[in-house]
Amino acid sequence: MMKIEAIIQPSRFESVKEALLEIGIEGMTVTEVRGHGRQKGHTEVYRGREYTVDLLPKIKLEIVLADGLVNRAVEAILKSAKTGKIGDGKIFLSRIEEAIRIRNEERGEGVL
Amino acid sequence: MASPRLGLEAGYRPKKKMTDPVSSLSVLGPQCDAQRERIRKLFDNGASAQDTLRQLCELADGAIQQVFAELLRSRQAPAQGFCLLALGGYGREMLFPYSDLDLLFLFGNEKSEEEFRPLIAEFSRTLWDLGFRVSSAGRTLDECRRIEEDNAEFHLAMLDRRFLDGDATLFEKLDAKVMSGPEKQARPFLLNELQRLMCDRLNRYGNTIFHLEPNVKEAPGGLRDYHSTLWMRQLAGDRRDPRISPVNEDELTRNAVEFLSAIRCFLHYSNARNDNTLTYELQAGAAERSLGIDDNLRRNAAEWMRLYFRHARTLNRQLLRYMEQRPQATMTLRQRLVNATLGARQEGTNGKPFMVRDGLLELTNEQAYADRNATYALLTEASRTGVPVSREAERSIAYIMTHPELPQRNSRIAWPVLSEILGADYPGMALRPMHRLGLLIELLPEFRTIDSLVVRDFYHRYTVDEHSLRTIEHLQELAEPPDSRGLHFTQLWRTVDRRDLLILSLLLHDVGKGMPVGNHIVGSLQALEIAADRLRLEPEEKAEVHFLIEHHLDMSATVQRRDIFDPATVSAFATNVVTHERLQRLCLLTYADIHAVNPEALTPWKAEMLWRLFVSTSNYFSRTLDRDRLHASDESILLEQVRQQALGASKADIERFLDGFPRRYLAVHSPAEIAAHFALYRKLGAEPVQTDVKVTHHAYTLTLLSADRPALFATIAGVLAAWGMNIVKADAFANAAGVVLDTFNFVDLHRTLELNPGEIVRFRQSIADIVNGKQALEPLLKGRLAAALARPPKVAVPTTLNFDDASSDQCTLMEIVTQDRPGLLYGIGSALSRLGCNIEVALIDTEGQKAIDVFYLTGQGKKLAPQKQELLREVLNATLS
Numbered sequence: 003m004m005k006i007e008a009i010i011q012p013s014r015f016e017s018v019k020e021a022l023l024e025i026g027i028e029g030m031t032v033t034e035v036r037g038h039g040r041q042k043g044h045t046e047v048y049r050g051r052e053y054t055v056d057l058l059p060k061i062k063l064e065i066v067l068a069d070g071l072v073n074r075a076v077e078a079i080l081k082s083a084k085t086g087k088i089g090d091g092k093i094f095l096s097r098i099e100e101a102i103r104i105r106n107e108e109r110g111e112g113v114l
Numbered sequence: 115m116a117s118p119r120l121g122l123e124a125g126y127r128p129k130k131k132m133t134d135p136v137s138s139l140s141v142l143g144p145q146c147d148a149q150r151e152r153i154r155k156l157f158d159n160g161a162s163a164q165d166t167l168r169q170l171c172e173l174a175d176g177a178i179q180q181v182f183a184e185l186l187r188s189r190q191a192p193a194q195g196f197c198l199l200a201l202g203g204y205g206r207e208m209l210f211p212y213s214d215l216d217l218l219f220l221f222g223n224e225k226s227e228e229e230f231r232p233l234i235a236e237f238s239r240t241l242w243d244l245g246f247r248v249s250s251a252g253r254t255l256d257e258c259r260r261i262e263e264d265n266a267e268f269h270l271a272m273l274d275r276r277f278l279d280g281d282a283t284l285f286e287k288l289d290a291k292v293m294s295g296p297e298k299q300a301r302p303f304l305l306n307e308l309q310r311l312m313c314d315r316l317n318r319y320g321n322t323i324f325h326l327e328p329n330v331k332e333a334p335g336g337l338r339d340y341h342s343t344l345w346m347r348q349l350a351g352d353r354r355d356p357r358i359s360p361v362n363e364d365e366l367t368r369n370a371v372e373f374l375s376a377i378r379c380f381l382h383y384s385n386a387r388n389d390n391t392l393t394y395e396l397q398a399g400a401a402e403r404s405l406g407i408d409d410n411l412r413r414n415a416a417e418w419m420r421l422y423f424r425h426a427r428t429l430n431r432q433l434l435r436y437m438e439q440r441p442q443a444t445m446t447l448r449q450r451l452v453n454a455t456l457g458a459r460q461e462g463t464n465g466k467p468f469m470v471r472d473g474l475l476e477l478t479n480e481q482a483y484a485d486r487n488a489t490y491a492l493l494t495e496a497s498r499t500g501v502p503v504s505r506e507a508e509r510s511i512a513y514i515m516t517h518p519e520l521p522q523r524n525s526r527i528a529w530p531v532l533s534e535i536l537g538a539d540y541p542g543m544a545l546r547p548m549h550r551l552g553l554l555i556e557l558l559p560e561f562r563t564i565d566s567l568v569v570r571d572f573y574h575r576y577t578v579d580e581h582s583l584r585t586i587e588h589l590q591e592l593a594e595p596p597d598s599r600g601l602h603f604t605q606l607w608r609t610v611d612r613r614d615l616l617i618l619s620l621l622l623h624d625v626g627k628g629m630p631v632g633n634h635i636v637g638s639l640q641a642l643e644i645a646a647d648r649l650r651l652e653p654e655e656k657a658e659v660h661f662l663i664e665h666h667l668d669m670s671a672t673v674q675r676r677d678i679f680d681p682a683t684v685s686a687f688a689t690n691v692v693t694h695e696r697l698q699r700l701c702l703l704t705y706a707d708i709h710a711v712n713p714e715a716l717t718p719w720k721a722e723m724l725w726r727l728f729v730s731t732s733n734y735f736s737r738t739l740d741r742d743r744l745h746a747s748d749e750s751i752l753l754e755q756v757r758q759q760a761l762g763a764s765k766a767d768i769e770r771f772l773d774g775f776p777r778r779y780l781a782v783h784s785p786a787e788i789a790a791h792f793a794l795y796r797k798l799g800a801e802p803v804q805t806d807v808k809v810t811h812h813a814y815t816l817t818l819l820s821a822d823r824p825a826l827f828a829t830i831a832g833v834l835a836a837w838g839m840n841i842v843k844a845d846a847f848a849n850a851a852g853v854v855l856d857t858f859n860f861v862d863l864h865r866t867l868e869l870n871p872g873e874i875v876r877f878r879q880s881i882a883d884i885v886n887g888k889q890a891l892e893p894l895l896k897g898r899l900a901a902a903l904a905r906p907p908k909v910a911v912p913t914t915l916n917f918d919d920a921s922s923d924q925c926t927l928m929e930i931v932t933q934d935r936p937g938l939l940y941g942i943g944s945a946l947s948r949l950g951c952n953i954e955v956a957l958i959d960t961e962g963q964k965a966i967d968v969f970y971l972t973g974q975g976k977k978l979a980p981q982k983q984e985l986l987r988e989v990l991n992a993t994l995s
Contacts, residue, residue, distance in 0.1 A: 012723070013677040034719035044679075047916060047929075048729040058679070059723055085677075 003098040003111060004072045008063045009037065010083040010091040015061045021082035022065070025074050029114070031064040039092065060091060066098050068111045142180060146244050149173045154211070154383055163375035163406075171209040174246060175200075175278060178215070181240045182279045185233055195222030196230045197280030203341075205274035208375070211382040215241070216271055219252040222284050227254050247388075255284070255292050261300045266307035269300060273348055301349050308349070309437060312342050320713060323426040324580030326568050327397075330377050331390040335426025337374050339433040340367070346436045367432065370425035373406040377422070380405055392422070394570055416568050423566035423577065431550070435505035438474065468492050474504035483514050485523045490531050493548060497538035500590075503547045512551055527557055529649045537614035542587040545621075549583060558621060560641035563628025575712035578627050584710035585620045589702055599721040603705050606698050606728075609961050615655055616699045619662035620706060638663050654784045661696065662703055669704040673723045684730040693781040694735045701728045736929070736968045737921035739776050739955050743850075746772035752785060759789035763796070771795045774850025776955055782845065791855060794819045798853070803882040807867075807874050813842065814867065816858045820885060822848055827953050828943025829891060830856060833881050835937040836894035838864045844939070844958035858958075863936075895937065909963045913994045917983045925954050925970035926978040928986070932994050934965040941993050942967065949986055951978065 010018055015032070022030065036057035046053045067075055076093060084090055103113040150173065157166045178198065186193055202216035203209060219234055221227035231252060238248045251268070262268060272293070277285040316334050319325065323335030330336050380400055381390055392400070394415070400406075401418035413421075467482035468475050468491075475496055482488045489511055496503050514520050535544045548554040555562045564578035574581060592600050592607040610616060622645065626637025642663060646656040668690065676683045691697045705724060709716040746753065746769035756768050771792050783791070794804035794817070804819040818830055827846050834841055843859040867874055883889040911933040918927040930942065939958065946953060946969070955970040971978055978986070 011677060012673075013675055016675055034717055036719065046726070046729050046733065048733060053726075053729060055679075055726065059719060089679075 003066055003068060003101060003114065005096050005098050006063070006065045006067065006072065006075055006079070007094040007096070008065075008079050008083065008091065009035070009060050009093075010063065010079070011085065011089060012059055012061050014083045014085070014090075015063075017082040018063065018079055021078040022075060025071075025078055027065060027067070027071065027075055027078075029065070033062045033064075035060050035062045039089075058089065066101060066114055068114060142177060143244050146173065146177055146246075150211070150245065157379055157383070163372050163379055166379050167208050167210065167375060170211060171204065171207045174204065174209055174215055177244055177246065178217075178241065179279045181237060181244070185237055185240070189233070191229070193280040195226035195281055195284060196220070197282065197284045198278040199285065200276040200278050201271040202274055205271070205276040206341075206344075207276070208337075210375075210378050210388070212247070212386070212388040213382075214247045214249040214388070217248060217250040217278075218272075218275070219250060220258070220280075220284060220288060221252065221254045222281070223254055223256070227252065255288060258288060258292055261303060263303065266304060266311065269304055270308065270345055273345055305346070305349050308342065308345055312433070312437060320575070322576060322580050322584075323423060323430050324566065324577040326570065326575055326577065327391055327393050328422070328426070329390050330374050330381065330392050333426075335423070335430040336390075337371070337378065337429075339426075339429040340371055340374075343429070343433045343436050346433075350436075363428075363432070366428045370428040373421070373425045374429070376406040397568070419568045419577075420566040427550075431505070435509065438505045466491055466495075468495065468507070470501055471504075473501065475501050475507060476504050477507045477510055480510050480514070483511050484520045486527070487524045489553070490527060490535070493544035493553075494531070494535050494538070496547070497535045497541050497544035500540035500543055500593075502543055508547050508551060515551065525556075529651060532557060532649065533614040536617040537612070539593060540590045541613075541617050542583065542590045545583060545586060549579065554621075558645055560622060560625045560645050563625050563641075565628075567628050569627050573711050573715060576710070578624050581710045582621055582624055585623075585703075585706035586617055588706045588709040589617075589620075599709075599716055599718055600705075602721070602725040602728075603702065605961055606702055609959075610698050610702060611695045612655075612658065612699070615658045616662065616703060619659045619666070619699075619703060622659070623663050623666045623703070623707070635664060635666070658696070658699075662699060665690070665700065666703055666707060669700055669724065669727065670708060673704075673720065673727055678723060678727045678730065684727070684734050687727065688731045688734045688738075691731065693778065694732055695782070697728065697731050697735070735778075736957055737918060737927055739778055739957065739968075740922050740925055740970050742777040744772050744775045744777060744780065746770075749780070752780065752788070755785035756789045756792055759786060760792050760796075763792065767796070768792060770851060771849065771853070775847050775855070778845070779847050779855070791817065791819065795853065801882070803885045805878045805881055807878060810859065813859050813861050814839075816856075816860065816881075818854075818856045818858075818881065818885075820854055822852045822854045823885075825943065825947035826854055826885065827856060827956060828940055828947050829885055830858065830881065831939035831943050832891045832895055832937070833884050834858060834860055835940050836891065836898050837877060837880070838862075838866060838898060838936070840934075840936060841939055841958060842960045844956060846953055846956035848954065895940070898936065911964045913991065915987055915990060917978070917987075919977055922970060922977075924977070925972055926983065928969045928971055928983075930965070930967045930969075930990065930994075932965055932967075934960050934963050938965055938994075939967070942969075942990065945986070945989050945993050946971065949982065949989060950974070951982075951986065 008018070012034075019030075022028075036059055038056065038058050044055055046055065063079075065075060072095065076095070079093055100109060101111070101113045102109050150170075153161075153166060153169045153173070156169070157163075182193075182198055197220050199205070199218040199220055200216065201218050203213055204215050204217075209215070219230070221230060234250060234252060238250055241248045258272075275289075315332060315338065319329070319333045321334060323333065325333055328336065332338050377392060377400060378390055381392065381396060382388060384396055384399065397415040397419055401413050401415040404411075404413065405418075407413070407418075407421065467477060467479035467488050469478050470476070475492060477483065477492075483492075492503060492507070492511075495501070515522065535541060538544075545554060548557075549561075555565065561579065561582075564582065567578040569578055576584065588600075589607055592604045595601055595604055622638055622642055624634060624638065625641045626634030626639070629637035629640070631637035631640070639660060642656070642659055646659070651659070668687075672678065672683065672687050676687075678684070688697075691700060701724065705716070705721070708720060708724075749772070752772075753765055753768055757763060757765060760768065772788075780788075790806065794806060797804050798819060798821070802820060806817045808815045808817075816830075816834070820826060831841060831844075839860040840863050841858055841860045844857060846854065846856045848854045862868055867877065880889065880894075884891050884894075911931070913930070913932040916929045918929070921927050932938070943953070950973055951971045952973070952975075953969050954972055957968040959966045973979070973982055
């Protein structure tokens with residue numbers, strides 16, 4: 003099992019969700035986050051006040067998948083989240099040792 | 115409020131089985147099960163909740179008495195100095211199928227406690243095995259005398275005590291001698307605690323009955339409201355109001371309690387546990403079996419829920435009235451000062467049939483309210499000051515409204531009156547009572563479609579009408595935002611123009627959800643058509659509300675689905691919104707609409723995104739003003755509208771007048787206003803300076819047309835300052851032919867024009883004379899500015915000055931934010947003129963003590979050179995410091 007963590011542009015979220023749905027991935031955890039990588043923030047002045055946007059709004063998706071699905075999911079995210087500009091985000095993959103369904107304490111890939 | 119804490123954990127599960135002495139009770143278990151099944155069947159077959167609760171109570175009473183007797187017999191101990199009481203819901207004989215049995219073991223003294231306490235665990239175990247969940251406590255008589263300050267719930271449960279078994283003389287002693295003193299003593303404490311517990315509970319549920327999946331016990335309007343009202347009445351010595359009730363309140367209450375009790379029984383039976391949440395599925399189930407209704411009419415879940423809300427409203431209204439009538443036991447210094455201030459406002463309402471008492475608006479002459487104008491005056495006062503209308507006042511008005519022997523006068527409200535309520539600082543303070551009294555639906559029958567309407571989705575927590583009213587309350591709380599999400603939007607709320615139209619849009623934006631249309635926005639717009647005709651809105655007012663309703667989801671969608679840091683997104687959004695004023699209204703509407711979905715819907719992240727889009731779009735407007743100029747020949751509809759109003763004018767003349775104005779000119783002026791401007795333009799040949807002064811919302815508007823000339827803007831600003839006028843907003847535009855059209859919105863600080871209407875002629879003449887050079891400005895200004903500058907500002911605003919060469923192709927933009935003061939614009943305009951800068955376009959705005967001015971400047975027809983910008987910065991900093 004692998005966990006995919008994808009940090010994407012908020013505006014691409016709907017497309018990413020649809021792309022994942024198309025390959026049969028429905029379950030995901032979504033968090034509104036702020037951060038920046040190479041895409042630094044910028045400063046906006048409104049009515050004499052300076053607003054510095056150094057942490058940019060992003061969406062974080064977390065999905066745990068069986069190994070066989072991971073490549074397809076990554077591909078779907080890459081295709082749907084990419085605009086080609088700085089700030090498109092990142093995908094992180096990590097191995098998951100166990101998954102347990104709380105309701106019936108079932109374990110393994112079957113609970114995903 | 116949580117279940118009364120009685121000492122043992124609710125639902126206590128015994129570890130040991132029953133011992134021999136009570137094994138004879140083994141037949142009682144199946145008997146109890148059979149009885150429960152019988153009661154359930156009766157309920158399923160239509161028995162009333164009252165009967166069901168009574169039978170469940172009798173079943174429990176019988177089982178308890180039998181177990182108690184067996185236990186005593188097995189111990190061969192007579193129950194002397196020991197008895198058993200039912201408390202809480204069980205005490206008042208409202209035992210629901212899966213509710214706990216709240217029991218108190220009462221001991222005469224410590225000796226009898228020592229003797230009988232070992233029985234308690236065994237007794238509880240036996241009852242558990244019989245299928246009863248016991249929550250019990252033990253107290254001696256002496257202990258009952260003590261006020262347990264950390265356990266108000268116990269004292270409240272004791273108010274419903276009922277003798278079950280054992281030493282009856284002990285119970286009589288408790289009732290007659292022991293409790294009478296402490297209960298009297300504890301009243302203030304209990305009333306305080308009860309008030310605190312109720313406030314906590316109501317707050318936990320957002321202070322509204324209108325939840326989509328309500329908890330029928332704990333949520334506002336639930337059975338706990340009824341019990342709390344009973345406790346309050348009991349603690350207050352049951353002071354019944356001797357006046358005639360507006361309707362038969364006791365009967366309404368009985369019906370509401372029966373209806374909610376039936377639901378609670380149904381929920382317990384359906385969930386097979388003490389779960390009181392009326393979920394969507396169970397709403398459908400309850401509607402299917404017409405639960406709580408005996409009129410044989412079939413209702414769908416939404417219609418059945420409307421009945422639920424009607425009953426919940428009865429119980430909640432009663433509780434809130436009792437809570438309001440009970441004064442705070444102790445007030446903090448701040449509360450006392452606030453009350454004193456509010457009390458002092460009585461003077462302000464002299465001559466009107468209401469006054470402020472204890473921070474609430476109360477009626478002083480009830481008969482006056484047969485005239486609906488008095489009711490609206492009261493509601494206007496609430497919306498203006500934020501002082502709530504008392505529940506008692508509301509009750510009196512309801513009585514007058516529903517009694518035909520008191521015929522209502524002036525029952526039709528005019529739009530200006532409603533507009534004043536909607537445009538005030540606290541419109542929700544009036545709209546809430548208006549909704550409860552039925553006045554809102556009387557004024558806006560379109561609102562009826564969403565009254566108590568449940569629309570199921572994953573996000574909304576409240577009924578549609580509640581959501582709509584909450585949007586308005588979220589805006590009014592921006593005066594003092596309760597958390598960081600609202601901070602950015604406070605200034606927008608304070609300065610938004612035509613707040614009345616924004617609030618009307620919020621009232622109507624979702625009414626389509628109650629109409630048989632595919633898209634609710636289409637329905638809401640249909641409703642607006644009817645409402646606007648009835649209220650006689652001006653075409654521009656209707657168009658604005660139409661835009662806000664039609665596009666009420668646009669800003670939210672842009673924030674969530676578009677890259678708001680992409681200039682193309684901002685430009686497309688701005689093109690749709692058109693003006694800064696409208697952007698401000700749409701932004702506030704979006705903020706409120708998201709906020710009112712549920713308490714968590716507006717995350718700080720979303721609020722920040724919304725604010726970013728607002729800032730980017732607002733800056734886009736102020737920085738692209740000269741980019742898009744009018745080509746009059748493309749505006750055939752407008753040309754025709756103006757031509758119809760300007761008799762005898764040729765199309766070519768109108769085109770010549772309009773050509774070259776920035777597009778904003780069209781966006782901020784109606785065709786009628788443009789026609790009026792054109793009429794002034796046509797007179798320029800006879801008189802080179804044309805002016806017009808109009809009274810607008812709490813201010814004046816001066817329009818001036820003239821051929822462009824040096825220092826024109828500074829001169830007009832100077833004349834206004836010389837007359838003591840405070841400029842709050844201004845636009846300066848020029849067309850392709852070099853005709854300048856300046857609009858100044860100003861406040862008449864010394865009420866010169868208001869008190870002396872004849873002075874308007876002299877005022878206009880003074881402007882014309884000074885602009886034409888027939889009269890000098892400086893002598894007029896001298897005394898006025900010296901006096902004004904002598905007054906220190908209330909809030910210090912630091913000056914910032916920015917130049918921008920990138921936003922416009924032809925001009926340098928200069929944005930100044932500084933302390934507002936009389937003569938400010940004159941000072942800036944004069945400095946610009948001295949340095950040879952020409953104002954191509956100007957946008958002047960104020961926020962309280964802050965002036966925000968944007969000038970599009972040229973020098974000899976070009977952008978300002980960097981050296982010129984530096985010089986200007988130096989001069990202006992010196993002028994403004």
